[in-house]
Amino acid sequence: MQNENIIKEEKNAHDHSKPIEKIVKEEKKQNGSMQVENTKVEEKNTNDTIHAEKKKEEQNKKEIDKEVMRLIKEVEDKNTEKKELDKEVIRLIKEVKDKNVENKKIDKEVIRLTKEVEDINSEKKKIDKDVIRLTKEVEDKSMEISTLKQEVETMQKKYEVQCSKLEEKTKDAKGELNQKSQEYELLLEKLRDKVKESEAINEAKYQKWNMKHNLMQNAMNFQFNSIKQLKLSWETIKKDIMKEQMIYSEECNRLGVNLKPLVHASENYRTILAENRKLFNELQELKGNIRVYCRIRPFLPGQKEKQTIVERIGESDLVVANPSKQGKEALKTFKFNKIFGPSSTQVEVYNDIQAFIRSVLDGYNVCIFAYGQTGSGKTYTMSGPNGASNENLGVNYRALNDLFNISSSRQSSIVYEIGVQIIEIYNEQVRDLLSTDTSVKKYPFFSSYIWFIMCMGFLQLENIPHSHSRDIGGRLIKIRRSKKMHIVIFINTRNL
Numbered sequence: 001m002q003n004e005n006i007i008k009e010e011k012n013a014h015d016h017s018k019p020i021e022k023i024v025k026e027e028k029k030q031n032g033s034m035q036v037e038n039t040k041v042e043e044k045n046t047n048d049t050i051h052a053e054k055k056k057e058e059q060n061k062k063e064i065d066k067e068v069m070r071l072i073k074e075v076e077d078k079n080t081e082k083k084e085l086d087k088e089v090i091r092l093i094k095e096v097k098d099k100n101v102e103n104k105k106i107d108k109e110v111i112r113l114t115k116e117v118e119d120i121n122s123e124k125k126k127i128d129k130d131v132i133r134l135t136k137e138v139e140d141k142s143m144e145i146s147t148l149k150q151e152v153e154t155m156q157k158k159y160e161v162q163c164s165k166l167e168e169k170t171k172d173a174k175g176e177l178n179q180k181s182q183e184y185e186l187l188l189e190k191l192r193d194k195v196k197e198s199e200a201i202n203e204a205k206y207q208k209w210n211m212k213h214n215l216m217q218n219a220m221n222f223q224f225n226s227i228k229q230l231k232l233s234w235e236t237i238k239k240d241i242m243k244e245q246m247i248y249s250e251e252c253n254r255l256g257v258n259l260k261p262l263v264h265a266s267e268n269y270r271t272i273l274a275e276n277r278k279l280f281n282e283l284q285e286l287k288g289n290i291r292v293y294c295r296i297r298p299f300l301p302g303q304k305e306k307q308t309i310v311e312r313i314g315e316s317d318l319v320v321a322n323p324s325k326q327g328k329e330a331l332k333t334f335k336f337n338k339i340f341g342p343s344s345t346q347v348e349v350y351n352d353i354q355a356f357i358r359s360v361l362d363g364y365n366v367c368i369f370a371y372g373q374t375g376s377g378k379t380y381t382m383s384g385p386n387g388a389s390n391e392n393l394g395v396n397y398r399a400l401n402d403l404f405n406i407s408s409s410r411q412s413s414i415v416y417e418i419g420v421q422i423i424e425i426y427n428e429q430v431r432d433l434l435s436t437d438t439s440v441k442k443y444p445f446f447s448s449y450i451w452f453i454m455c456m457g458f459l460q461l462e463n464i465p466h467s468h469s470r471d472i473g474g475r476l477i478k479i480r481r482s483k484k485m486h487i488v489i490f491i492n493t494r495n496l
Contacts, residue, residue, distance in 0.1 A: 064138055067170060068131060074174070075124070078181060082117075085188065089113070092191060109194065113187050120180045127173045134166055291337040294318060295349060297377040298342035313341050346391065349381060350398045357402045361416060361493055368395060382487075396489055403491065414495045421490035 093110055141162060296310065296318075311331060312319040318334045340349055356366045370378040384394035393401075400420075407416040424431040 061138060064135075064166070067167075068135060071131060071170060071174065075128070075177075078124075078177060081181070085185070086117075088188065092188075092195070095195065109191060113191065116183075116187065120183075123180060124177070127177060130169070130173060134169060137162070138166065291352075293338050293340065293349075293352065294334070294336045295340040295344065295377065295381060296342050313339055315339065346381070346384065346393060346395075346398075350395055353395060353399075354402060357399050358406060360403065360491065361406055361410075361495075368399070370395075400491070403493070407493075416493055416495050419490075419492040421492070423488040423490070425486040425488065 089110070296313065299308075309321045309323065310318065311321045316336055316338055318336070318339055320332050320334065322330050322332065338352060353368060356368070360366050368382075370382050372378050380394065382394045382396050384392045384397065388394070388397075403418055407414075407418065410416070420434065422433040424433050
């Protein structure tokens with residue numbers, strides 16, 4: 001059925017080319033008669049210069065007609081070439097039918113190629129229609145030249161431009177036709193290549209199975225020979241093992257001798273580490289054992305910036321205005337070790353305190369105390385907001401996290417135990433928030449009583465995962481927040 005469809009398409013294409021020639025000839029005859037009538041009228045009404053222009057137009061038209069005839073001949077030549085290509089396709093289809101079941105995919109490719117041939121024929125028909133349309137445009141332009149006598153010069157320029165466009169269109173049509181024919185040839189070459197590939201695949205499969213059979217035979221022979229060799233080499237391997245045991249015992253003795261300088265080096269490392277700690281803490285003492293920081297709380301939503309009494313914020317000094325006084329007495333200057341402005345983050349505040357946390361593990365007592373009016377941001381600085389993220393954590397949680405991180409980094413040389421004690425002072429009552437004995441919770445307030453409250457048991461670092469180093473801090477979220485409540489957190493460390 002595919003072969004019959006291709007032959008029918010060839011006949012239709014050939015039959016379609018004949019009426020085009022008849023139409024062109026009839027149009028030429030009609031154009032000739034129209035030109036004779038027009039020349040008679042022009043002989044009466046125009047001068048010799050118009051006759052010369054008319055002759056030029058006729059010569060241009062003859063050249064265009066010749067170009068059209070040449071294009072028609074080229075189309076016929078392409079049709080004959082297409083017939084030969086179609087015969088080649090029929091022959092290839094017969095060869096493909098003789099192949100096995102695995103070549104069915106190639107049949108589908110042939111069907112796709114025939115469809116593309118149909119598309120090429122349809123495009124050729126479009127090109128033929130464009131040729132007819134272009135010839136009609138030439139005739140229309142010649143009629144316009146005869147009617148527009150007063151604008152001969154301007155119309156002549158327009159006609160030349162349109163003739164150049166017509167030549168470009170004919171060249172484009174010729175190029176498209178050549179491109180389509182080349183694409184058709186490429187498709188045929190691909191089809192031939194696929195047929196060759198299928199034959200090569202079948203041959204390769206046969207060779208592959210033959211090679212596998214030979215390899216299996218060789219492998220069996222090799223295994224048989226290797227078993228023989230293993231039996232022969234058993235005695236030699238046994239002797240080599242005895243030699244290796246002797247070498248191993250010698251290496252163990254040599255290793256014991258080499259470990260002695262390593263032990264001496266580790267002892268020196270401990271002394272150097274102790275010196276580094278001493279120098280670090282001496283540096284902190286030089287900076288000041290007592291440091292006072294000031295943090296300015298930003299405005300809350302709804303508050304106006306005009307309500308502020310802060311005149312100037314420096315690196316370590318702060319100027320505050322007293323609205324009730326005037327002159328120099330209205331301004332007061334306060335000096336601190338450092339001032340944190342309203343835009344300061346929790347990380348920036350903790351970075352200046354972080355050095356003291358390391359001193360805790362070195363055996364020094366450290367106290368971090370937040371003081372200020374109600375609503376000035378003490379709880380926010382020390383604990384952070386409710387449901388705080390890692391960026392908004394307060395000093396308490398960051399200090400605990402650093403203690404666990406530093407102790408885990410020193411675990412190879414020193415093992416630490418860390419104890420936490422949380423005291424709540426509320427309405428002159430002292431409470432141990434981490435006590436496991438629920439019956440003993442309230443005590444009368446004494447100035448020195450916090451030292452006698454039971455401390456939470458020491459936490460074993462090796463039993464606490466690194467990712468849960470702030471589990472204790474998680475319990476602080478549930479603590480009540482009140483204007484009359486004060487929280488004191490004790491962290492005790494010792495090394496084993």
